[in-house]
Amino acid sequence: MPDNSNICVPFEEDLVLICEAVKGAGEIAREAFNNQSDEIWDKGKGHLVTETDIAVNEYLAEMLTKARPDYGWLSEETKDDHSRHACPRTFVVDPIDGTRAFIDRSPNFAVSVAVIEDGRPIAGALYNPLKDELYQATRGGGATLNSKVIRVSERKSLAGARMVGYPRKFRRLGWPDMDVVISNSMAYRIALVASGQADATVSFTPKSDWDLAAAELIATEAGAKICNLRGESFRYDRNSTSEFGVICAGPNLQALLMEMVEPVIEKFETSTDRKKDFGFMGTRMSDRNENDNMQLLHLVIGGELVDPNKTEFIDLSKVDFVGAYGSYKEARAAWLGAAQRTVDNAHMRYFVLHAHELIDPDKDGFIG
Numbered sequence: 001m002p003d004n005s006n007i008c009v010p011f012e013e014d015l016v017l018i019c020e021a022v023k024g025a026g027e028i029a030r031e032a033f034n035n036q037s038d039e040i041w042d043k044g045k046g047h048l049v050t051e052t053d054i055a056v057n058e059y060l061a062e063m064l065t066k067a068r069p070d071y072g073w074l075s076e077e078t079k080d081d082h083s084r085h086a087c088p089r090t091f092v093v094d095p096i097d098g099t100r101a102f103i104d105r106s107p108n109f110a111v112s113v114a115v116i117e118d119g120r121p122i123a124g125a126l127y128n129p130l131k132d133e134l135y136q137a138t139r140g141g142g143a144t145l146n147s148k149v150i151r152v153s154e155r156k157s158l159a160g161a162r163m164v165g166y167p168r169k170f171r172r173l174g175w176p177d178m179d180v181v182i183s184n185s186m187a188y189r190i191a192l193v194a195s196g197q198a199d200a201t202v203s204f205t206p207k208s209d210w211d212l213a214a215a216e217l218i219a220t221e222a223g224a225k226i227c228n229l230r231g232e233s234f235r236y237d238r239n240s241t242s243e244f245g246v247i248c249a250g251p252n253l254q255a256l257l258m259e260m261v262e263p264v265i266e267k268f269e270t271s272t273d274r275k276k277d278f279g280f281m282g283t284r285m286s287d288r289n290e291n292d293n294m295q296l297l298h299l300v301i302g303g304e305l306v307d308p309n310k311t312e313f314i315d316l317s318k319v320d321f322v323g324a325y326g327s328y329k330e331a332r333a334a335w336l337g338a339a340q341r342t343v344d345n346a347h348m349r350y351f352v353l354h355a356h357e358l359i360d361p362d363k364d365g366f367i368g
Contacts, residue, residue, distance in 0.1 A: 008088055008089055008117070011115075011122050011123050011138040011139060011140075011141065012123075012138060012141070014068075014089075014115045014122070014123040014138075015115075015123040015124075015125065015136060015137075015138050015141075017064070017067055017068070018064070018091075018113040018114075018115065018123060018124075018125040019125045019127075019134065019136055020063075021059075021060055021063050021064055021113055021125070022060075022111040022112070022113050022125045022126065022127035022134070023127055023134065024059065024063065025056045025059050025060050025095065025111045025127070026111050026127045026128075026129030027129065028052065028055055028056050028059055029052055029056055029096055029102070029109075029111060029129050030129040030130060032050075032051070032052040032055070033052075033102060033105070033129075033130065036105070038050040038051045038052050038103075039051045040103060048099055048100060048103060049077065049099060050096070050099060050102065050103060052095075052096060052102065053076075053077050053095050053096050053099055054077055054095075056095035056096055056111060057075055057076075057077040057078060057093070057095040060075070060091075060093055060095060060111075060113065061073065061075070061078065061093075064091050064093075064113070065091075068089070068091070070087060070088075070089075071087055071088075071089045071090055071091055071115070072084040072085075072086065072087035072089065072090030072091070072116075073090065073091050073093070074090055074091070074092045074093065074209060074210065074236075074241070075091075075092075075093040075094070075095065075210060076093070076094050076095065076208065076210045077095055078093075080241070084116065084236070084237060085237065088117060089115055089116065089117050089122075090115070090116045090117075090236070091113060091114070091115060091116075092113070092114045092115075092116055092121075092209050092210055092213040092214070092236055093112065093113050093114075093210055094110075094111070094112040094113075094187060094210035094211060095111060096109055096110075096111065097109060097110050097111070097112045097185045097186065097187040097188065097210070097211060098110060098183070098184040098185025098186075098187075098188060099184075100184045101183070101184040101185060104184075106184070107128065107130035107131055108128075108183040108184060108185055108188055109128065109130075109184070109185050109188065110126050110127060110128045110133075110185055110187050110188045110191070111126070111127045111129070112124075112125075112126050112187045112210065112211075112213075112214045112215065113125050113126075113214055114213035114214035114217060114236075116213060116236045116237070118237070119235040119236050119237035119238075120139075120235070120236065121139065121213050121214065121216060121217035121236070122138065122139045122217075123136075123137070123138050123139070123217070124136065124137050124138075124213065124214030124215070124216075124217035124218050125214060126187055126188070126191050126214050126215055126218060128188060128191075132146075133145060133146060133191075134146055135150075135191045135194065135195070135214075135215075135218045136218070137217045137218040137221040137222075138217075138221075139217065139221070140221075141221065142221050142222075143194055143217075143218045143219075143221035143222040145191075145195050150194055150195040150196065150222045151196060151222055151223050152193060152194060152196060152219070152222050152223040152224040152249070152250040153193070153196045153198075153199045153200075153249075153250045153253070154250055154252065155199045155200075155249075155250060155252065155253050156252040156253060156256070157253075157256075158175065158176050158178065158253065158256055158257070158260070159176035159177060159178070160176075160177070160178060160179065161178045161179065161199040161200060161253065162178070162179045162181070162197070162198045162199045162200075163178040163179065163180045163181075163198065163199065163200050163201065163202070164180075164181055164182070164183050164189040164192055164193070164198045164200070164201040165180055165182070165189075165201055165202050165203065166180075166182060167180040167182075169204055170202075173260070173264065175260065181198070186201075186203060186207050186211040186212065186215070186246065187211055187212070187214060187215040188215075189201040189203075189215075189248075190212070190215035190216065190218070190219050190224075190226065190246070190248050191215055191218055191219070193219060193224055193248050193249060193250075194215075194218045194219040194221075194222040194224055195222065196222075199249060199250065199253055200247075200248065200249035200250075200253050200254070200257060201246065201247075201248050201249070202245075202246065202247050202248075202257060202261070203245050203246040204229065204245050205245060206242045206243060206244060206245065207242070207243050207245065207246050208241050208242055208243070209234075209236045209241040209242075209243075210241070212234055212243060212246070213234075213236050216234055219248055223250065223251070224248055224249060224250060224251075224254070225248070225249060225250070225251050225254035225255075226246065226247065226248040226254075227246075227247055227254075227258075228243045228244045228245050228246060228247070229244050229245035229246075229247065229261055229265050230244055230265060231258055231262075232244075247261060296326070296327075296354065296355075297324060297325075297326070297354075297355040298324070298325045298326070298327070298328055298330070298331035298352055298353065298354055298355070299321075299323075299324050299325075299331075299352070299353040299355055300321075300322035300323055300324075300325070300331055300334045300335050300338065300350060300351070300352055300353075301319055301320060301321050301322060301350070301351055301353065302319070302320045302322065302338055302341065302342075302348060302349060302350035302351065303315070303316075303318060303319040303320055303348070303349070304318070304345065304347045304348055305347050305348075305349055306347075311351070314347070320338075320341070320350075322334050322335070322337075322338050322350065328352070328354070331352045332352065335350050335351075335352050338350045
């Protein structure tokens with residue numbers, strides 16, 4: 001084991017450093033958010049990154065590694081150099097956790113930094129610059145939000161619980177009705193549970209060390225229980241930086257959530273076609289049975305197209321709105337009725353839009 005005594009300062013000193021760092025990084029993110037001028041590209045498999053992700057990463061790397069040159073480094077936006085395996089302490093960083101929220105101009109993203117020792121977090125800071133919320137914690141020192149002590153919810157029942165996640169996944173599992181809100185940032189979701197603003201959060205998709213390290217410490221110091229979908233604790237010194245989902249809640253609700261998740265995971269582990277049998281763990285466009293008698297929104301619109309074989313309108317301000325209908329049959333009839341308007345213009349086309357998923361700005365996500 002390396003001798004930590006020569007380079008490792010008290011937990012509280014690391015916390016002061018990373019709190020200063022996330023607030024400075026948050027200023028960069030806030031300014032970019034307001035300017036709305038970021039270049040965006042795909043890192044692969046639909047993982048988006050922006051100029052701001054990189055700028056914040058560079059700021060944090062310069063500030064933190066200069067202050068603690070003997071610490072390792074692991075960040076979502078830096079190639080893993082495995083220094084975390086060679087150094088007594090390591091910074092685990094997500095420059096912007098919730099990049100998609102940042103791109104969509106939703107305030108639910110955060111800058112996340114943790115300090116890891118022996119595979120476990122000893123200091124963590126999470127800053128949401130749009131809401132000016134600074135979450136912080138040290139091991140054994142409790143957790144705070146803007147310097148006020150926070151505690152997890154003591155809720156015991158799932159029905160009516162304030163859940164952060166994706167509602168269609170819970171419906172597919174047949175879970176009780178809950179007050180579900182969507183947040184793209186895993187770290188911020190966990191922080192909402194830590195502060196009692198939500199009762200629980202469950203993610204059925206893999207999450208990375210940088211999503212979890214700071215938020216986990218904040219949550220556990222606030223009294224929450226957190227684990228992966230198999231009930232296993234997280235460690236941040238493994239070769240893999242990925243975890244099998246997340247469950248985070250107060251002790252009472254956590255136990256109930258584990259009971260509900262366990263049979264699903266047992267079936268998942270023995271499935272011969274996980275993609276087919278457990279597609280709900282990802283994100284799909286619909287969770288409705290074809291026989292459900294539901295009023296789903298259908299919009300009929302038309303306009304002149306740049307190319308009759310494509311759906312690019314010449315002038316969106318001149319799009320013709322025919323109507324909104326509760327059934328496809330009604331919408332199709334309206335669409336047929338509008339067809340006469342295309343007779344003298346080959347570029348004029350009408351369409352039926354099936355708006356089966358709605359965006360609720362108040363809850364920052366999809367419903368339906």
